[in-house]
Amino acid sequence: QQPVQSPQAVILREGEDAVINCSSSKALYSVHWYRQKHGEAPVFLMILLKGGEQKGHEKISASFNEKKQQSSLYLTASQLSYSGTYFCGTETDQGAQKLVFGQGTRLTINP
Amino acid sequence: DGGITQSPKYLFRKEGQNVTLSCEQNLNHDAMYWYRQDPGQGLRLIYYSQIVNDFQKGDIAEGYSVSREKKESFPLTVTSAQKNPTAFYLCASSYGTYHPGSSYEQYFGPGTRLTVT
Numbered sequence: 426q427q428p429v430q431s432p433q434a435v436i437l438r439e440g441e442d443a444v445i446n447c448s449s450s451k452a453l454y455s456v457h458w459y460r461q462k463h464g465e466a467p468v469f470l471m472i473l474l475k476g477g478e479q480k481g482h483e484k485i486s487a488s489f490n491e492k493k494q495q496s497s498l499y500l501t502a503s504q505l506s507y508s509g510t511y512f513c514g515t516e517t518d519q520g521a522q523k524l525v526f527g528q529g530t531r532l533t534i535n536p
Numbered sequence: 537d538g539g540i541t542q543s544p545k546y547l548f549r550k551e552g553q554n555v556t557l558s559c560e561q562n563l564n565h566d567a568m569y570w571y572r573q574d575p576g577q578g579l580r581l582i583y584y585s586q587i588v589n590d591f592q593k594g595d596i597a598e599g600y601s602v603s604r605e606k607k608e609s610f611p612l613t614v615t616s617a618q619k620n621p622t623a624f625y626l627c628a629s630s631y632g633t634y635h636p637g638s639s640y641e642q643y644f645g646p647g648t649r650l651t652v653t
Contacts, residue, residue: 427578455634457642466626466644467579480640512578521567521586521632522642525595526578 426450428515430527437534442501445530447513449494456489456496457514457524460507467512471498500532508534538563540645542627547650549621557612557648559627567632568610569642572596573624582625585610586632614650621652 428449435443447456455474458481459467471481473489473496481487486499500507510531514524540561549555561568567586571579581594585604599618604610610629614621628642 466646469641469643472640474634474640478634514579519634521584521592522569522630522640523581523584523592523594524579524642526571526580528578529576 427525428513428527430511430513430530432530433528434531435533437503437532439503439505439534439536441503442499443503443532445498445500445511445513445532447496447498447515447527449515449517451494451515451517453489453491453494453496453515453517454519455516455522456487457516457522458485458487458496458498459512459514460509461512461529462509470511503532503534505534505536508532540627540629540643542625542645542648544648545646547648549650549652551652552616553652554616555614555621555650555652557614557625557627557650559610559612559645560608561610561627561629561643561645562608563629563643564607565629565631565643566607567630568604569628569630570594570600570602570610570612571626571628573626573647579626582612614652621650624649 458470461467510529569584570582583602585591627645630642
């Protein structure tokens with residue numbers, strides 16, 4: 426089942442912070458976060474694994490609450506380049522990275 | 537440079553014709569994936585392959601077929617049975633496992649935008 430992302434869209438001014446949430450009805454093994462700019466391929470931001478391991482870019486932070494099957498992506502001191510649509514992809518069983526993606530959160534950063 | 541290539545970038549076909557989308561990677565990845573993206577929507581998994589000569593259906597496999605004869609290549613055929621084939625198709629690859637020290641991410645190709653009229 427598709428994870429639910431919130432909010433669906435957010436508009437910020439440069440320098441402001443944002444939090445994007447991803448919630449699943451199933452127990453999760455991992456959560457992957459990607460950013461996609463219009464017409465382009467998604468770009469990897471962060472992966473969080475059950476048990477606490479995380480891998481991702483230095484300026485991106487995220488959390489994973491295994492008990493609640495929820496993850497949040499934290500964007501601090503936003504820059505214009507952060508604009509795009511953010512997707513979470515969830516994996517319920519370890520193996521092959523078979524991901525189910527949320528519907529996306531559109532982030533717009535204004536100067 | 538290593539990466540994933542998809543060709544062509546834009547593809548136009550008449551209804552009732554089969555069409556094959558190309559995906560090649562030189563990252564030495566074991567796993568490859570095909571996703572479909574519709575306007576304003578997330579990515580939906582069509583097929584994935586963890587190893588050569590083996591592949592599994594994803595969430596929306598009906599009307600599609602794949603092959604994995606080489607590690608580097610994972611072509612997708614959109615058949616005439618696919619009722620609404622117009623979409624943006626993305627290919628991705630990864631190591632497919634979570635061994636410490638390896639990269640866990642899925643790398644995406646630039647995509648093929650297919651229009652069927």
